[in-house]
Amino acid sequence: MIYLKTAEEIELLRESCLLVSKTLAELAKLIKPGVTTLQLDKVAEEFIRDNGATPPCKGYCGYPAAICTSVNDQVVHGIPSEKQVLKEGDIISVDLCTLKNGFVGDSAYTFCVGEVSPELKRLLTITKESLFKGIEQAVEGNRIGDIGNAVQDYCETAGFGVVREMVGHGIGHKMHESPEVPNYGHRGRGPLLRTGMTICIEPMITLGRKELCFDEDGWTTRTIDGKCAAHFEHAVAVCRGKADILSDFSIIENVLNNLN
Ligand code: MF3
Ligand code: CO
Numbered sequence: 001m002i003y004l005k006t007a008e009e010i011e012l013l014r015e016s017c018l019l020v021s022k023t024l025a026e027l028a029k030l031i032k033p034g035v036t037t038l039q040l041d042k043v044a045e046e047f048i049r050d051n052g053a054t055p056p057c058k059g060y061c062g063y064p065a066a067i068c069t070s071v072n073d074q075v076v077h078g079i080p081s082e083k084q085v086l087k088e089g090d091i092i093s094v095d096l097c098t099l100k101n102g103f104v105g106d107s108a109y110t111f112c113v114g115e116v117s118p119e120l121k122r123l124l125t126i127t128k129e130s131l132f133k134g135i136e137q138a139v140e141g142n143r144i145g146d147i148g149n150a151v152q153d154y155c156e157t158a159g160f161g162v163v164r165e166m167v168g169h170g171i172g173h174k175m176h177e178s179p180e181v182p183n184y185g186h187r188g189r190g191p192l193l194r195t196g197m198t199i200c201i202e203p204m205i206t207l208g209r210k211e212l213c214f215d216e217d218g219w220t221t222r223t224i225d226g227k228c229a230a231h232f233e234h235a236v237a238v239c240r241g242k243a244d245i246l247s248d249f250s251i252i253e254n255v256l257n258n259l260n
Contacts, residue, residue, distance in 0.1 A: 002170060002178045004196030009103070010237045010244070013172065013198055016053065016105030017235045017246040019098045023047050024109050028255040031111045033088045037069035041080035044096055053100035056175055063219060067096040068108075075204050075212055075221045075229040076108075076166055088114035091124065093231040095202075097175055104175045106200050107247035108233035111256075119207065120228055123160065127205040127230040128249075130154040134183070134201045138236050138243035142193045148185030151203045155183075161210035163229070166221065168202040171235050193238045198246070202233035 005013065026047050027040050045066035048055050055066035063079075070078035070093040071086070077095075078084075086092060095108035110124050130151045137146040152162045168181030179191045183203045208227035215222065223229050237244040 002191065002197060003172055004194060005172060005198050005237070006196070009172070010196075010198065010246070012101045013103045013105065013235065013237070014246045016098050016100045016103045017107060018105070018248060018251075019048065019051050019053055019100060020096055020105040020107040021248045021251045022051070023096060023098065024094060024107065025252045025255045027094055028111060028252050029259070031086065031092060031113060033086055033114050035086050036082050037071070037078070037080040037084040037086070037092070038082040040069060040094065041065045041067050048098050053098040056097050056099040056104055060175065067094055069094055070220070070229070070231065072228050073222045073226045075163060075206070075223060076231055077219045077221055079217055079219055086113045089116050091116060091120055091228055091230065095231065095233060102173055104171055104173070105247065106171055106175060106233065106235050108202060108231050109249065109252055110230045110232060123205065123207055123228060123230050126155060126158045126160060127203055128232045130203045130205065131201060131232045131234060134203065135234060135236055135243050135245060138193060138199065138201065138238050140193055140195045140238060140240045143188055144179055144181060144190030144193065145185035146187050147201060148182040148190075149187045151201070152184040155203065155205050161206035161208060163204035163206065163210055163212060165212050166204055168200045168233070171198050171200050195239055197238040198235065199238065200233055200235045202231060204229060204231045
């Protein structure tokens with residue numbers, strides 16, 4: 001069952017998504033060598049609660065933290081830990097959700113820790129660009145496969161791996177709604193996109209092989225070959241002609257640009 005949202009509901013969803021972006025921007029100020037991922041989790045949870053929302057990841061199927069922090073070969077759903085200290089040259093994906101006014105916001109951004117290698121910078125650039133290639137396809141009349149095909153084609157042409165085991169999703173009152181939004185697929189296939197559908201597009205792209213393995217914690221996913229992965233996510237509302245992006249990377253990137 002795919003729930004279509006009214007214009008009013010989309011505005012409430014936007015508010016939750018913008019709070020995600022603002023929280024990511026707060027974390028952008030802190031991400032540097034020596035910081036632990038647990039410190040990031042604490043700051044994020046406090047910021048979310050101070051803004052009248054709650055972190056729905058906490059307690060979701062037993063997930064123990066407010067945010068997901070995935071460093072280097074960790075792909076998604078890394079659990080923040082005081083043992084995980086960021087170091088120069090790392091990359092870290094931060095994926096977080098907020099629940100406000102009954103709607104869940106969801107977005108993710110991959111950050112550099114200090115100066116990173118040209119190879120990793122390219123991975124981040126291509127992954128983020130592929131997200132926008134996917135978003136271009138999120139218009140009324142297209143199909144879910146058009147989104148995945150655009151992401152896959154862009155990343156594979158660049159020589160990167162496209163994760164299959166984890167996918168994007170519908171979003172609304174629940175963090176995960178129908179439909180699934182894979183980052184691979186065939187043009188013209190899958191569910192039809194209609195105005196009022198709200199979905200999260202979230203390419204998870206690897207430097208090497210596309211296969212994942214799970215850590216013993218049951219959550220953290222890693223690349224099977226130990227090479228780095230990147231992850232960017234936006235929540236969007238499907239419209240006629242052009243998707244409406246509900247989260248906002250410019251809030252994060254303004255912070256990043258002012259740090260340098
Ligand atoms: N944004 C993540 C996702 O869509 C949120 C996961 S929270 C967790 O998968 F609790 F499942 F970790
Ligand atoms: Co998501």
